Amino acid sequence: MAAIELRAVRKRYGNTQVIHGVDLTVADGELIVIVGPSGCGKSTLLRMVAGLETVTEGTIAIGGRVVNDLEPKDRNIAMVFQNYALYPHMSVYDNMAYGLKNAGMARDRIRERVDRAAAMLALDGLLQRKPRQLSGGQRQRVAMGRAIVREPAAFLFDEPLSNLDAKLRVQMRLEIKRLQRSLGTTSLYVTHDQVEAMTLADRLVVMNGGVAEQIDTPLAVYERPASVFVAGFIGSPAMNLVPARTTHDGIGVDLDGVGALAHGRGAVLPPDQPVTLGLRPEHLEIVPAAEAALFLQVEVIETLGADTMAYGSLAGGKDSEAGLSVRLPGTHRLEVGDRLPLRPAPGTLHLFDRDGGGRLL
């Protein structure tokens, strides 16, 4: 059990900087998910914590001990890889026992630990099998088992579920969460799947281009995204991002040529400033035409049962590229070509600086 602390961590490959100074504290027993698009540096960051990549600048401490120059085996961590990285020629038992054997642990203690982990993961009957005789989910569990038997200070997960099919992924996601809760081991989990990130995390780190854009609880990230990037990345379907300007009085926004909209947050913004207006599809409501703030010209309808998604463009907008989507209750009937009068639910709009992308409101 230990906290992980990253202080101004940077990584450079030659002249290319891929991590631009990340500060992060993972509290003891906490599960932090690092999420971001491919190439954002999330795996590199995890691998630096594991000791598989060197740290160019900054410090990484596990349990109060700076580990920058320690070998992976001396960092008291365990890692679960995307492709599981099970040793193909060893039985499940040997796979799980290998690290303990190398550490020189007594045979009967190894057996005890492996048996305990196997029971926890329902692998009891499979200990003598080879990895190739296991299903994807079972291999995943063996990889977890290999991490658990070491009783490490921290688990590091590198996209552990992305090789599984959708159904198993949901199931293993729950299993990982339950396991992590019951073991109470500090965990760092990397994924590009935002659903996985939202459901698993105690706190989320949203990374983009080597920078941690926001570090907060999943709900806070959803409710108050710190930047346009976070707003567009977290939430499914993605948030609508519409170009707009603040009004002259600074208490509303003007959707180019469509109409004005009070932001209703009780703050006064600098007037006539170009901004990006963020509206979540699930926060748009159908209202009588007279009260509408904007209209959606419906082009595509997706019927999901519980919900109906309508995609289209902002009617009357100058920028015809600006797409818009709305999530409606499944009971709502509509057709392609409909013109839906919409208004955001009170207090649900997000305003971002058009240039910097930072959050204004």
Add this chain to the structure above:
Amino acid sequence: MVENRPLLTIVRHLVLLAGIVSVLFPIWMTFVASTLPGDALMTGRLPLLPGDRLWENYATLLSSGLAAAGGAPVGPMLFNSLVMALSIAIGKIAVSILAAYAVVYFRFPGRMLCFWLIFITLMLPVEVRILPTFEVVADLGMLNSYAGLSIPLIASATATFLFRQFFLTVPDELLEAARIDGAGPLRFFRDILLPLSRTNIAALFVILFIYGWNQYLWPFLITTDESFYTIVMGIQRMLRVADAVPQWHLVMGTAILAMLPPVVVVIAMQRLFVKGLVETEK
């Protein structure tokens, strides 16, 4: 592919049969010749069925050999060949797997240079470098010794290259998992890479054993002492008996005996051999 064309099947089988016959017939004739009395081969017409001297001829070969005709006994020659082939096969595998491990898994200055140097030696088979190699071996006093027979043939670019290609297909995550599991370079090699290379090693062993067994020119050059003759060159020596009729029936018997060990190796390791060539177990 599902096809049901009987004529094509028949033609196919005929072609295959023709192939088998053209390969097996000379061997059969060799065998037949080795079962006949010596003078039967001098008539110029070879019977197609074995004669009655099978045990006698082979007993002569294995006990006294062709000593009567000035050659060396077959038993020790077989043993020499075996020593040479095994040393070459095992030596080549040991050296090249270590070389490949170094080239693939360690970042040291001149790594690619080393690899290319090894690779370039592919262009220099024994026959090309035979004179300087002979000079070196002679200066080291290794003529007429097992070391002289095998060591100059041990360095192998082909095997190094093969192992390198195999190591490159081993996922990096295995190395990383092993590092986290506390396995150092030697332990990773012994516990993970070596077992994974098992089928490759078997396939190479078969190829290299036969390569070593069939060496002709090299042993011919560096052995002058009868007790270090290998079987493949021994056959040739038997034919150059001065002032006497070649003992064809015994020469043929020796050829059959020389063929047996490679056949045994291939049959014994066939399953692993094929596996090593076609599948990579990961």
